[in-house]
Amino acid sequence: HVQLVESGGGSVQALGSLRLSCVYSGYIDRTYCMGWFRQAPGKEREGVAALDYDGYSRYADSVQGRFKISQDNAKNTVYLQMNGLKPEDNAMYYCAADARRGACYSLFVRSAINFWGRGTQVTVS
Numbered sequence: 001h002v003q004l005v006e007s008g009g010g011s012v013q014a015l016g017s018l019r020l021s022c023v024y025s026g027y028i029d030r031t032y033c034m035g036w037f038r039q040a041p042g043k044e045r046e047g048v049a050a051l052d053y054d055g056y057s058r059y060a061d062s063v064q065g066r067f068k069i070s071q072d073n074a075k076n077t078v079y080l081q082m083n084g085l086k087p088e089d090n091a092m093y094y095c096a097a098d099a100r101r102g103a104c105y106s107l108f109v110r111s112a113i114n115f116w117g118r119g120t121q122v123t124v125s
Contacts, residue, residue, distance in 0.1 A: 002026035002115040004095045009120030012085055016124070020080040022095030022117060030054070033104035033111075034078045036069065038091035038122075048093070049080060050104040058107050062088075085124045092119040 008020040020036070028034070030053035039045040049069040051057045057069050066084045071077065078095065095117035096108075103111035 002028060002097055004097060004115055004117035006093065006095045006117045006120040009093060009122045011123040011125065013125055014086060016085050017081070017083045018085065018122060020082065020093055020095075020120060020122075022078040022080075024076050024078070024095075024097065024115075028076070028097060031099065031101050033098040033101050033108075034069075034071065035096050035098070035104070035108060036078075036080045037094045037096055037108075038089075039094070040091040043091075045094075047108040050107050051078065052101050052104040056104055058104060060107065082122070085122075087124050089122060089124050092121055094119045 003025045005023050012018055033050055033052050035050035036048045037045050038048050048063055049059050051069045068081045070079045096113045097115040098111050099114045
């Protein structure tokens with residue numbers, strides 16, 4: 001069984017930066033797509049970024065150019081570097097793992113997430 005634990009959220013002023021981390025335990029191999037979702041109060045959950053084992057990445061249009069997803073496979077960790085934060089980025093951010101590599105290519109459209117983290121709050125003032 002895979003478990004995901006997020007950290008790095010917090011409060012930051014507009015245009016500031018945060019780096020989120022997601023440490024996973026259990027077996028995740030090269031067939032997985034790792035990613036980040038977010039959900040603001042009263043809004044639907046949305047996929048933010050996706051990354052496969054070989055480094056292919058995809059981003060939501062709303063964060064393109066500002067966020068970057070990366071990984072350190074040796075440390076079982078996925079990161080989300082968030083720069084130029086805006087108030088509209090306020091949300092609970094969730095790490096996610098999909099056992100199907102193809103989920104990365106569609107930013108999880110038509111996918112079913114296999115494992116979720118419990119979330120880390122990001123607040124931009």
